[in-house]
Amino acid sequence: MNIGFWSCIILIIPFVIIGVLFAIFKEKAAKFVSGFNSFSKEEQAMYDKAQISRDIRNQCFIWTVIMLVGAILSCFLTPYMAIPTYIIWLVLFFREVHFDNHKALKKYLLK
Numbered sequence: 001m002n003i004g005f006w007s008c009i010i011l012i013i014p015f016v017i018i019g020v021l022f023a024i025f026k027e028k029a030a031k032f033v034s035g036f037n038s039f040s041k042e043e044q045a046m047y048d049k050a051q052i053s054r055d056i057r058n059q060c061f062i063w064t065v066i067m068l069v070g071a072i073l074s075c076f077l078t079p080y081m082a083i084p085t086y087i088i089w090l091v092l093f094f095r096e097v098h099f100d101n102h103k104a105l106k107k108y109l110l111k
Contacts, residue, residue: 004079007086008071012064019060022053029053036105047108055108059096063089 022029030049031037033056039047070085 002074002079004074004082005071007082008067008074011089012067012071015060015064015067019057019064022057022060026050026053029056033105046110047105048110052105052108059092063092066092 021032027049030044030047030052033052036044036047036052066085066089070082070089073081073085
């Protein structure tokens with residue numbers, strides 16, 4: 001059993017599901033973004049919900065591709081290829097994580 005392959009494949013499923021949901025529901029899906037739903041309705045109106053949804057969709061699809069490449073490399077080269085795959089994913093993930101809602105969503109303010 002190739003643990004590197006399966007550890008990458010298991011994350012592809014939620015990333016694809018979330019990406020597809022954000023692609024289908026577009027602006028309506030913005031309410032599922034962490035921190036955005038805690039804003040008041042007036043405050044939410046100040047943000048570009050379509051851009052928020054596109055960014056989350058794109059992030060999930062990029063993460064899917066990274067994990068898919070990691071799974072393929074783990075399958076054909078060595079199971080240890082999952083380790084750099086997860087490191088790359090974690091760097092990209094934590095680059096987008098912010099603990100302050102206003103700071104995290106600042107780039108989506110309508111001009």
